[in-house]
Amino acid sequence: MKDWKIFKKESEPHHDIERLPPAPSWRSFSSTKGEVTEEAKRGATFQIRDEEVELVNAALYLRRPLLVEGQPGTGKTSLAYAIAHQLQLGKVLRWNITTRSTLTEGLYSYDAVGRLQSIRKQDQDYQNLEGERGKTSHQTSDHQERHQLDDIGKYVRLGAVGTAFYQSQEKKPRVLLIDEIDKSDIDLPNNLLHIFEEGTFDIPELARIKKQQPVVTVFTSENEEVSIEEGRIACKAFPFVILTSNGERDFPPPFLRRCIRLTMPEPDPERLKKIVQAHFKEDKDILEKAKPIIEKYQESQKKGQLATDQLLNVIYLVTRSDFPEMDKDKLVTSLLQYLSNVL
Numbered sequence: 001m002k003d004w005k006i007f008k009k010e011s012e013p014h015h016d017i018e019r020l021p022p023a024p025s026w027r028s029f030s031s032t033k034g035e036v037t038e039e040a041k042r043g044a045t046f047q048i049r050d051e052e053v054e055l056v057n058a059a060l061y062l063r064r065p066l067l068v069e070g071q072p073g074t075g076k077t078s079l080a081y082a083i084a085h086q087l088q089l090g091k092v093l094r095w096n097i098t099t100r101s102t103l104t105e106g107l108y109s110y111d112a113v114g115r116l117q118s119i120r121k122q123d124q125d126y127q128n129l130e131g132e133r134g135k136t137s138h139q140t141s142d143h144q145e146r147h148q149l150d151d152i153g154k155y156v157r158l159g160a161v162g163t164a165f166y167q168s169q170e171k172k173p174r175v176l177l178i179d180e181i182d183k184s185d186i187d188l189p190n191n192l193l194h195i196f197e198e199g200t201f202d203i204p205e206l207a208r209i210k211k212q213q214p215v216v217t218v219f220t221s222e223n224e225e226v227s228i229e230e231g232r233i234a235c236k237a238f239p240f241v242i243l244t245s246n247g248e249r250d251f252p253p254p255f256l257r258r259c260i261r262l263t264m265p266e267p268d269p270e271r272l273k274k275i276v277q278a279h280f281k282e283d284k285d286i287l288e289k290a291k292p293i294i295e296k297y298q299e300s301q302k303k304g305q306l307a308t309d310q311l312l313n314v315i316y317l318v319t320r321s322d323f324p325e326m327d328k329d330k331l332v333t334s335l336l337q338y339l340s341n342v343l
Helices: 038-045 050-062 076-087 103-107 112-133 137-155 160-167 188-198 253-257 269-279 286-301 308-318 328-335
Strands: 066-070 093-096 108-110 156-158 175-179 200-202 215-219 225-229 232-234 240-245 260-264
Touching: 038 076, 038 269, 050 066, 050 076, 050 260, 066 076, 076 175, 076 240, 093 160, 103 108, 103 160, 103 188, 112 137, 137 156, 137 215, 156 160, 160 175, 160 200, 160 225, 160 232, 188 200, 188 253, 225 232, 269 286, 269 308, 286 308, 308 328
Parallel strands: 066 240, 066 260, 093 175, 156 215, 175 240
Antiparallel strands: 108 156, 200 232, 215 225
């Protein structure tokens, strides 16, 4: 039996990468039309609890954001994919929050520098050409103004929030995932309140020219061209908004008042088994094979924080029949590292 290792101690080049088996179900990727996407797989394998069903439906009916709180690895982001998958709401629009994220970034971006450079270049080319033809400065000025108006849409791109508001059609909203909102600047949650309450926002760069150019074609975050009228975007159906939080900070009461709150607990033994079965459904004996690993995971979970995908990683590796020579105990210990910053 060949060694299971692809990367080895030897430094000589080899072709063992060709032996790499298909990826685990939770780590497979595909961009081929007609194939099941990673998002769809993630949504289909998510194990939904009764409390999640109740609060997701409450958020749907009330058109309120769903604030999902819990430790890393408890399935907060996977819930968004499960909703989009089951309700057939298309690809999840995702905005990953950092400490530098601003509301404008989520709504749209405007490449002013790129547009200015383009205008200067094209105007210089036009002046050179028309100078040879004897055009007047008045005619050149008219051209510059028309060009600046016609060209602006190429430099406006909607963010995830802007795209969700634009594309949420009547009775069929898009799913908007605002991931790790607790990492944001202290003002961002409150800044989102007005957008969530009104369901509309303006793009100032387009609103300023609405009389001269009432309709402007711009790009969405999914690289689709859409038409914006008078510089304003208003959703017809409020997007289904999920905000996730790892509990790293508290939120102001006005923000919490406008959200439906859901806390994701650590999965209990029964739910762990269902998760394992969902991801290894082709192996009918997977629970028997994985029983000692699940028990070790549960025991380790009592001593420190672990994520569910760590368990899946271990099961994928140590239950493979073509990996006979691995030091399984050592590998299990290495993979089940606690999610704390303790050295």
